[in-house]
Amino acid sequence: xxxxVEWAVHCCLTLGWLGDDRPVPTSRLAxxxxxxxxxxNKQLQALVRAGLLTSTPGVRGGFRxxxxxxxxxxxxxxxxxxxxxxxxxxxxxxRRGSGxxxxxxxxxxxxxxxxxxxxxxxxxxxxxxxxxxxxxxAAAERHAPNLGEGVRRWYGRG
Amino acid sequence: xxxxVEWAVHCCLTLGWLGDDRPVPTSRLAxxxxxxxxxxNKQLQALVRAGLLTSTPGVRGGFRxxxxxxxxxxxxxxxxxxxxxxxxxxxxxxRRGSGxxxxxxxxxxxxxxxxxxxxxxxxxxxxxxxxxxxxxxAAAERHAPNLGEGVRRWYGRG
DNA sequence: GACACAATACTCGGATACACCTTGTCCGAGTCCACTAGG
DNA sequence: CCTAGTGGACTCGGACAAGGTGTATCCGAGTATTGTGTC
Numbered sequence: 384x385x386x387x388v389e390w391a392v393h394c395c396l397t398l399g400w401l402g403d404d405r406p407v408p409t410s411r412l413a414x415x416x417x418x419x420x421x422x423x424n425k426q427l428q429a430l431v432r433a434g435l436l437t438s439t440p441g442v443r444g445g446f447r448x449x450x451x452x453x454x455x456x457x458x459x460x461x462x463x464x465x466x467x468x469x470x471x472x473x474x475x476x477x478r479r480g481s482g483x484x485x486x487x488x489x490x491x492x493x494x495x496x497x498x499x500x501x502x503x504x505x506x507x508x509x510x511x512x513x514x515x516x517x518x519x520x521a522a523a524e525r526h527a528p529n530l531g532e533g534v535r536r537w538y539g540r541g
Numbered sequence: 542x543x544x545x546v547e548w549a550v551h552c553c554l555t556l557g558w559l560g561d562d563r564p565v566p567t568s569r570l571a572x573x574x575x576x577x578x579x580x581x582n583k584q585l586q587a588l589v590r591a592g593l594l595t596s597t598p599g600v601r602g603g604f605r606x607x608x609x610x611x612x613x614x615x616x617x618x619x620x621x622x623x624x625x626x627x628x629x630x631x632x633x634x635x636r637r638g639s640g641x642x643x644x645x646x647x648x649x650x651x652x653x654x655x656x657x658x659x660x661x662x663x664x665x666x667x668x669x670x671x672x673x674x675x676x677x678x679a680a681a682e683r684h685a686p687n688l689g690e691g692v693r694r695w696y697g698r699g
Numbered sequence: 700g701a702c703a704c705a706a707t708a709c710t711c712g713g714a715t716a717c718a719c720c721t722t723g724t725c726c727g728a729g730t731c732c733a734c735t736a737g738g
Numbered sequence: 739c740c741t742a743g744t745g746g747a748c749t750c751g752g753a754c755a756a757g758g759t760g761t762a763t764c765c766g767a768g769t770a771t772t773g774t775g776t777c
Contacts, residue, residue, distance in 0.1 A: 384628040384629050384630075385721070385722090386630070386632065386721085386722080387721090387722090388629065388658075389629070389630075389631065389632060389634060389654065390634065392654045392658075393634055393635065393654060396654070406749095408748085408749065408750085409749080409750080410748095410749085414638055415638045415639040416634045416635075416637055416638045416639070416640075417634070417637040417638045418634065418638075419722085419723060419724080421723070421724055421725075422722065422723050422724080424749095424750070424751080425722090425723090425751090425752090427750090428750080428751070428752085431750095438749090438750060438751090439730090439749085439750085440728090440729055440730055440731090440748095440749055440750050440751085441729075441730035441731045441732090441748075441749060441750085442730065442731045442732060442746095442747065442748040442749065443730090443731065443732080443748085443749085444729095444730075444731080444748080444749045444750065445749075445750085446750090457657055457658070457661065470542040470628075471542050471546065471547070472542075472544070472547075473547065474544065474547060476547060476548065476551055476574045476575070476576065477551065477574075479574055479575040480572055480573045480574045480575045480576075481573045481574070481691075481692065481695040481696075482574075484695065485691050485695070488685050488688070488691070489684070489685070492684040492685075494681075495677050495678075495680040495681035495684075496547065496550045496551060496554070496677060496681075498680065499615055499672050499676075499677045499680070500546075500615070502668060502672070503615070503665050503668035503669045503672070504665065505668075506664045506665055506667070506668040507661050507662065507664055507665035507668075509664070510660060510661035510663075510664040510665075511658075511661045514657050514660070514661070518657075519653050519654060519657045520653075522653040522656065522657070523652075523653035523654075526647070526650040526653075527646050527647070527650075530646070533639075533643050533646070534639065537639040537642065537643070538639075543760065543761095544760085544761085545760090545761090564710095566709080566710060566711085567710080567711080568709090568710085577761085577762060577763080579762070579763055579764075580761065580762050580763075582710095582711070582712080583712090583713095583761090583762090585711090586711080586712070586713085589711095596710090596711060596712090597710085597711085597769095598709095598710055598711050598712085598767085598768055598769060598770095599709075599710060599711085599768070599769035599770050599771090600707090600708065600709040600710060600769065600770050600771060601709085601710080601769090601770065601771080602709080602710045602711065602768095602769075602770085603710075603711085604711090
């Protein structure tokens with residue numbers, strides 16, 4: 384999986400802790416995690432295209448959460464970065480070679496291998512969609528109660 | 542996900558339909574699906590290393606199933622091709638930047654983001670481990686009752 | 700006719716190139732702030 | 739002192755390279771077959 388997923392989730396959590404009053408520029412977020420600013424900007428653009436963030440240009444611009452954290456699921460963040468298509472792509476090799484020489488088989492029915500793999504991937508997607516970013520943030524603060532306050536202080540929003 | 546997973550599953554199913562009496566060379570399996578023989582051989586080697594197949598060299602050599610299909614799960618095939626490590630790799634970016642300047646935080650506890658992603662991936666692995674190749678083969682034959690016979694005929698094992 | 704032997708053809712296995720995608724970087728368009736000059 | 743105008747700096751956004759992993763290929767090591775020559 385792409386490394387940008389981790390960056391995107393952490394940045395969304397940070398934006399949630401800061402509150403949505405003022406936008407946060409990429410340079411600040413990149414400094415907060417020691418990430419390459421231009422590349423992080425690319426990932427944040429993907430989140431904007433997915434409707435999870437809103438971007439405002441200009442000198443005091445930056446990124447803001449489009450929705451509160453409890454309205455964003457992990458599935459949405461992963462889909463925004465990784466793309467909408469499934470990890471397992473069925474290329475229908477059952478139709479080639481030996482399969483091509485047996486026209487009595489009906490290939491209308493879905494490939495059993497693809498069905499089995501898709502079933503597992505559906506479980507993965509369901510588990511991702513069942514977790515909101517607010518729950519992840521709450522789990523993080525459970526081990527560090529004053530985490531949000533520390534983040535606000537570091538970003539000068541104390 | 543790597544394309545070799547699809548190839549590996551289909552080849553295992555074919556070996557199961559043929560029965561484990563005689564080994565099947567890579568060239569024959571590759572012809573059965575119109576795949577590049579040398580590269581398919583590489584994938585089958587991975588299955589041998591994982592203990593799913595056994596290889597026999599020599600002129601009448603090839604690959605055989607090390608276990609019957611109902612003793613092989615989809616999870617084992619995926620792990621054999623894709624490798625044992627998880628798709629989501631936590632790089633601990635929470636410790637860098639702003640996290641590095643707040644030493645009061647204890648980083649012994651696992652990262653909440655990593656925990657959430659791992660939970661979803663565990664659901665995926667459970668769904669894969671719950672399905673045996675015998676079940677996949679049965680699902681395929683449910684739509685094409687004489688599929689195994691057709692495969693045996695094509696491979697000259699009628 | 701039976702047996703020993705060597706040549707042979709065919710198989711796996713690992714070492715070796717090629718291609719695409721992820722990662723990383725750069726520069727331009729747009730926007731808001733701040734300073735300045737005039738009323 | 740207040741206000742309109744302008745310069746500037748900072749931001750996002752997309753276009754442009756570099757590296758790494760997956761994809762594909764080739765050649766060598768090893769083995770059972772098969773044909774031949776001899777007893």
